[in-house]
Amino acid sequence: MNMEKVIKTDTPIPLKQRTLIHLSLVTNKINETVASQLKPYDVSLQQFNVLRILRGQKGKPANLSTLNERMVTKMSNTTRLVDKLIIKEYVKRTTCETNRRKVDIYITKAGEKALLQMDNAMKKAQDTILKNFNTEDLKNLNNLFDKF
Amino acid sequence: MNMEKVIKTDTPIPLKQRTLIHLSLVTNKINETVASQLKPYDVSLQQFNVLRILRGQKGKPANLSTLNERMVTKMSNTTRLVDKLIIKEYVKRTTCETNRRKVDIYITKAGEKALLQMDNAMKKAQDTILKNFNTEDLKNLNNLFDKF
DNA sequence: AGTATACATTTGTATATACAAATATTGTAT
DNA sequence: ATACAATATTTGTATATACAAATGTATACT
Numbered sequence: 001m002n003m004e005k006v007i008k009t010d011t012p013i014p015l016k017q018r019t020l021i022h023l024s025l026v027t028n029k030i031n032e033t034v035a036s037q038l039k040p041y042d043v044s045l046q047q048f049n050v051l052r053i054l055r056g057q058k059g060k061p062a063n064l065s066t067l068n069e070r071m072v073t074k075m076s077n078t079t080r081l082v083d084k085l086i087i088k089e090y091v092k093r094t095t096c097e098t099n100r101r102k103v104d105i106y107i108t109k110a111g112e113k114a115l116l117q118m119d120n121a122m123k124k125a126q127d128t129i130l131k132n133f134n135t136e137d138l139k140n141l142n143n144l145f146d147k148f
Numbered sequence: 149m150n151m152e153k154v155i156k157t158d159t160p161i162p163l164k165q166r167t168l169i170h171l172s173l174v175t176n177k178i179n180e181t182v183a184s185q186l187k188p189y190d191v192s193l194q195q196f197n198v199l200r201i202l203r204g205q206k207g208k209p210a211n212l213s214t215l216n217e218r219m220v221t222k223m224s225n226t227t228r229l230v231d232k233l234i235i236k237e238y239v240k241r242t243t244c245e246t247n248r249r250k251v252d253i254y255i256t257k258a259g260e261k262a263l264l265q266m267d268n269a270m271k272k273a274q275d276t277i278l279k280n281f282n283t284e285d286l287k288n289l290n291n292l293f294d295k296f
Numbered sequence: 297a298g299t300a301t302a303c304a305t306t307t308g309t310a311t312a313t314a315c316a317a318a319t320a321t322t323g324t325a326t
Numbered sequence: 327a328t329a330c331a332a333t334a335t336t337t338g339t340a341t342a343t344a345c346a347a348a349t350g351t352a353t354a355c356t
Contacts, residue, residue, distance in 0.1 A: 015283065019290055019293075020178065021220055026293050027175045030168065030171070056157075127164075144288060145151075145167075
């Protein structure tokens with residue numbers, strides 16, 4: 001990706017600024033690829049991540065606060081995000097037995113089934129996005145990310 | 149940044165997937181820092197970028213399509229983004245003389261003045277975000293970004 | 297027990313963004 | 327000149343997100 005080409009500029013940009021712009025462009029590109037892969041399943045990346053977290057619970061229900069903790073992109077309204085998944089019948093929500101302030105959220109069979117298909121789509125997206133990277137590159141990148 | 153800590157997981161994540169999650173977390177963190185620095189000026193990062201592009205025009209007006217081309221994050225509605233800047237009196241919009249389908253968008257004196265202050269805020273954000281990076285790191289990071 | 301405080305979620309509201317359709321203007325072919 | 331396609335922007339609408347206030351429940355204190 002040639003970033004100067006993408007944002008059609010010819011003036012040189014200071015290194016720090018360039019790095020942050022570069023990062024934004026990379027993120028945009030990734031989001032596009034991911035979104036287009038998830039589109040057929042009519043879920044957003046956020047919704048996909050919630051489903052993954054719920055699967056990771058292995059039957060144990062999650063409540064909103066734990067979902068929020070584990071979500072990659074924190075958002076202020078997990079209630080409505082879960083609402084969307086309930087409409088699609090991918091998750092179920094009941095009030096928690098032991099603490100009725102909380103809600104228990106589970107993934108349904110249908111959700112797990114759909115999630116399996118989404119996994120494939122995401123794997124495809126991942127391979128597309130990272131096609132130019134070898135293991136060494138990926139490790140270097142992760143190490144640099146740790147500095148943030 | 150310890151990503152496993154951020155998303156509170158202890159199960160190891162495959163390298164490719166880890167890389168993309170890591171990148172999302174980094175982006176989120178950066179956006180937070182940037183947004184909080186721009187908050188006092190009541191502009192979004194998008195609006196700030198538009199102002200910067202307009203300044204880069206050096207008096208020459210820009211129209212919506214050129215703005216869109218140069219914007220880091222393309223968005224579907226530059227009209228309304230510019231509307232916001234007009235309300236704040238940071239930019240002016242007139243219909244283009246030579247092609248009346250187009251609009252000429254300029255930054256105002258007030259916009260330039262405000263932008264100077266925002267520059268400082270952004271420089272501060274940048275330095276905060278990249279405080280752990282030396283020039284070598286930044287170059288490596290940019291080279292890896294080019295592989296996307 | 298009664299009251300205050302903390303906790304977990306939901307709801308209201310304002311703003312942002314995505315996408316498609318509508319409007320206005322210009323260029324081109326007949 | 328007229329009709330048609332292309333271009334540039336605007337508007338409508340649906341959905342997403344951010345933030346604050348409201349609701350309902352549990353815990354602690356007197």
